[in-house]
Amino acid sequence: MSAFIAARLRPSLAERLADLAVQALIDEADLSPKPALVDRRGSGAHRDLDLRLMHASARALWPAFHAMADAGQSLAELGQPLRETIGRLGREGEARMLAVTGGVNTHRGAIWALGLLVTAAALEPVQAAPQQVSLRAARLARLEDRQMPAQAPSHGERVRQRYGVRGAREEARCGFPGALQHGLPQLRRSRAAGFDENHAQLDALLAIMAQLEDTCVLHRAGLEGLASMQHGARAVLQAGGSATLAGRRCLKALEHDLLALNASPGGAADLLAATLFLDRLEPMLGAPIGSL
Numbered sequence: 001m002s003a004f005i006a007a008r009l010r011p012s013l014a015e016r017l018a019d020l021a022v023q024a025l026i027d028e029a030d031l032s033p034k035p036a037l038v039d040r041r042g043s044g045a046h047r048d049l050d051l052r053l054m055h056a057s058a059r060a061l062w063p064a065f066h067a068m069a070d071a072g073q074s075l076a077e078l079g080q081p082l083r084e085t086i087g088r089l090g091r092e093g094e095a096r097m098l099a100v101t102g103g104v105n106t107h108r109g110a111i112w113a114l115g116l117l118v119t120a121a122a123l124e125p126v127q128a129a130p131q132q133v134s135l136r137a138a139r140l141a142r143l144e145d146r147q148m149p150a151q152a153p154s155h156g157e158r159v160r161q162r163y164g165v166r167g168a169r170e171e172a173r174c175g176f177p178g179a180l181q182h183g184l185p186q187l188r189r190s191r192a193a194g195f196d197e198n199h200a201q202l203d204a205l206l207a208i209m210a211q212l213e214d215t216c217v218l219h220r221a222g223l224e225g226l227a228s229m230q231h232g233a234r235a236v237l238q239a240g241g242s243a244t245l246a247g248r249r250c251l252k253a254l255e256h257d258l259l260a261l262n263a264s265p266g267g268a269a270d271l272l273a274a275t276l277f278l279d280r281l282e283p284m285l286g287a288p289i290g291s292l
């Protein structure tokens with residue numbers, strides 16, 4: 001094969017970032033057993049979601065992530081034009097998601113988190129450490145999107161007003177502490193302790209759930225649901241994590257409690273996808289092009 005053809009077959013940076021984002025969403029959906037969330041076993045607390053729909057939604061978002069990465073590379077400056085461009089692309093991604101799922105919100109929070117992270121990664125791919133990328137994503141999230149159309153109050157908006165919690169927007173503006181300070185360190189601790197990848201990822205999800213003010217849980221189950229999620233997740237980790245017998249017993253109890261309250265930690269699931277994206281980004285960018 002000539003060098004010219006080989007170069008044309010190599011995936012571009014934007015393609016690789018979109019691949020990584022979609023893969024993080026698919027891996028999050030497949031991870032099992034997640035308490036009260038859609039996974040390989042079933043639909044958790046959801047009546048209108050299943051694994052097939054989560055996969056279809058994730059795949060449908062590839063063009064949106066690709067376009068955001070492209071925008072990051074071509075505008076090449078962290079400022080208002082880039083913020084407003086990815087705001088428009090994010091809304092188009094949401095519309096595509098709703099078209100594919102027949103109106104069901106599968107990934108709104110994930111489009112927001114991964115969209116910001118993909119754009120931040122594309123802006124400066126040589127500075128791809130999790131801390132560096134999330135800091136740039138936070139700076140983007142703090143910029144106002146003047147093109148944002150007025151909308152009916154979201155579930156998150158209603159919950160923020162009722163309980164005074166921060167929600168998805170503030171999580172991004174603070175640099176994704178759920179992923180950076182909880183998910184990623186736990187993922188790496190559990191791997192270092194010798195647990196397999198499935199259990200390490202479950203432990204990462206539990207570490208996020210143990211502290212997140214998840215507006216999805218609050219919307220469905222109020223403060224009682226939030227307390228159940230946080231205390232129950234902490235109990236699993238304190239018992240030794242999802243790989244241990246005692247931890248698995250606590251995980252079962254946590255799922256039972258969440259299902260009884262109809263609570264679903266959808267925001268924590270989104271932040272697990274963000275954690276997986278950040279964990280894999282630097283190795284992927286450091287690898288020879290085409291090796292993904």
Ligand SMILES: CC(C)(COP(=O)(O)OP(=O)(O)OC[C@H]1O[C@@H](n2cnc3c(N)ncnc32)[C@H](O[C@H]2O[C@H](COP(=O)(O)OP(=O)(O)OP(=O)(O)O)[C@@H](O)[C@H]2O)[C@@H]1O)[C@@H](O)C(=O)NCCC(=O)NCCS
Binds near residue numbers: 087110220
């Ligand atoms: C900034 C936006 C994310 C909008 O945020 P807002 O809070 O106003 O809107 P919501 O529609 O409530 O979406 C927020 C979703 O974020 C996830 N989430 C919740 N808590 C947190 C948290 N503390 N930190 C991070 N992320 C969090 C969560 O997503 C998951 O839950 C979804 C299902 O939720 P819901 O629709 O409430 O569904 P159900 O409970 O199943 O409803 P019913 O069955 O009862 O009807 C699921 O999708 C998960 O993803 C929250 O839902 C952002 O959307 C925005 O402003 N976008 C504009 C475009 C833009 O600027 N983009 C920038 C570049 S991408």
Ligand SMILES: Nc1ncnc2[nH]cnc12
Binds near residue numbers: 029036037267
């Ligand atoms: N696995 C999952 N189940 C339910 N809601 C979600 N939102 C994001 N991932 C989810």
